[in-house]
Amino acid sequence: DADVTQTPRNRITKTGKRIMLECSQTKGHDRMYWYRQDPGLGLRLIYYSFDVKDINKGEISDGYSVSRQAQAKFSLSLESAIPNQTALYFCATSDSGTGGYTFGSGTRLTVV
């Protein structure tokens, strides 16, 4: 089984719909992150959490919200999806040592 699991892998949704992307991990890491990746723009941080009671906005949090349900689970929600939220979304975890990331397999989201 993957260390960091994202669901769904692919999703097509309509403008205005609410959608949740889920992430779970078996790494035992406290730190979890949500990024989106767009061609030519690289990885951009949406939200991050250093423990269950800690939630922080990243550089592009508008239009998104998150929930840290447990140490191993971190969900990203789009309250009212819009077409420019079409992107590849990655969840990642890191330990407090090296700080290197382990990424999930990604969710390809298309908003039509």
Added chain:
Amino acid sequence: QKEVEQNSGPLSVPEGAIASLNCTYSDRGSQSFFWYRQYSGKSPELIMFIYSNGDKEDGRFTAQLNKASQYVSLLIRDSQPSDSATYLCAVRSGGSYIPTFGRGTSLIVHP
């Protein structure tokens, strides 16, 4: 504003050659440097990290830091077609837990 710059490429090298990928960073307080490999349609995978105190070699991969000129390099010896991917550089400052990512360099190793 902390910046990490990479040439988007593609960098094309023949099989068996040395591929040299560079990444420049703006923050002199940077202390940790990471290289990720991302195959097309896949997620990034950490392949190397170094601290500001030294270079590192791991198999065919070597990460080198030039603090004076503020760049970090990834050298891939004996390049293979399977090394063809996008390589992302990430840099973390001492006072931050969040790294800044570059946009990546596309590497093509042709037979």
